[in-house]
Amino acid sequence: MEYITINGEQKPFRFSLRGLKRLEAAMGADAFNQIMNGSQTAFGDTIKLGESVLFIGLSEGAKKAKEKFDFKLEDIEELLDDGGMAFLEEIMALFEKCITSPK
Amino acid sequence: MYYKPKVIAQIAEERTDVEGDSKEIDFWDSLLFLLGYLGLSADEFWDFQYNELAMRYHAYRDKRDAQIKHDYNITRWQSWMLLQPHIDSKKGGMKSPIDLVRFDWDEEAKVIPLKSELTEEQKKIIENMDNAVFTGGDQFDSLVDIGKRQEKGL
Numbered sequence: 694m695e696y697i698t699i700n701g702e703q704k705p706f707r708f709s710l711r712g713l714k715r716l717e718a719a720m721g722a723d724a725f726n727q728i729m730n731g732s733q734t735a736f737g738d739t740i741k742l743g744e745s746v747l748f749i750g751l752s753e754g755a756k757k758a759k760e761k762f763d764f765k766l767e768d769i770e771e772l773l774d775d776g777g778m779a780f781l782e783e784i785m786a787l788f789e790k791c792i793t794s795p796k
Numbered sequence: 797m798y799y800k801p802k803v804i805a806q807i808a809e810e811r812t813d814v815e816g817d818s819k820e821i822d823f824w825d826s827l828l829f830l831l832g833y834l835g836l837s838a839d840e841f842w843d844f845q846y847n848e849l850a851m852r853y854h855a856y857r858d859k860r861d862a863q864i865k866h867d868y869n870i871t872r873w874q875s876w877m878l879l880q881p882h883i884d885s886k887k888g889g890m891k892s893p894i895d896l897v898r899f900d901w902d903e904e905a906k907v908i909p910l911k912s913e914l915t916e917e918q919k920k921i922i923e924n925m926d927n928a929v930f931t932g933g934d935q936f937d938s939l940v941d942i943g944k945r946q947e948k949g950l
Binding site: 707709710729790 | 846
């Protein structure tokens with residue numbers, strides 16, 4: 694299980710295959726395939742991806758850690774606004790770690 | 797940017813071997829194939845993180861390959877033992893099971909001993925390596941080639 698700091702608190706973050714399926718539904722099949730094949734995505738897609746990844750990752754993490762998930766999509770937007778590009782990069786690094794093949 | 801689908805490519809390769817078809821395989825189609833390979837239930841499958849599933853797949857492949865090698869080696873050894881009464885080893889017959897049949901992994905395991913004395917050609921290459929910035933494996937490959945030729949007595 695990975696952890697991410699949100700408002701000074703460590704929150705569990707996980708990206709199971711169920712999460713990837715949810716991400717595909719959120720992003721659309723074409724954008725999803727682009728992401729999974731390592732192709733460059735449009736800037737708008739990257740922001741949308743960051744939002745979806747954080748939302749799904751936190752909800753999956755809370756479910757696995759048997760914690761209450763009390764975020765709404767609007768909260769995620771605010772978190773991204775507050776954190777800026779550095780936070781977005783942190784989220785994407787975490788996402789990459791979860792889905793990168795070790796070999 | 798994010799990920800290179802190595803596992804997907806490996807599954808595609810395995811399925812091509814089995815089905816004799818080089819069709820492009822969809823991301824989910826490939827991963828769902830692992831349900832059967834790894835004997836997972838649907839719930840287990842969806843709970844896996846991609847990197848965890850990839851690790852399990854690699855472990856499965858390593859174990860399977862080791863089992864195949866073991867089975868082949870045992871069969872070769874048994875065949876060699878059965879042939880022993882009929883082989884005259886003094887006349888240069890099969891002295892080990894490897895002489896009966898050679899598998900790919902026998903070559904991998906073979907260690908080429910290093911020659912303690914270098915030839916003039918090898919010394920020249922090493923001097924050039926010391927004087928220049930090492931740019932890749934070309935010089936090393938040349939050294940290995942010379943070594944191999946020496947082994948064969950050419």
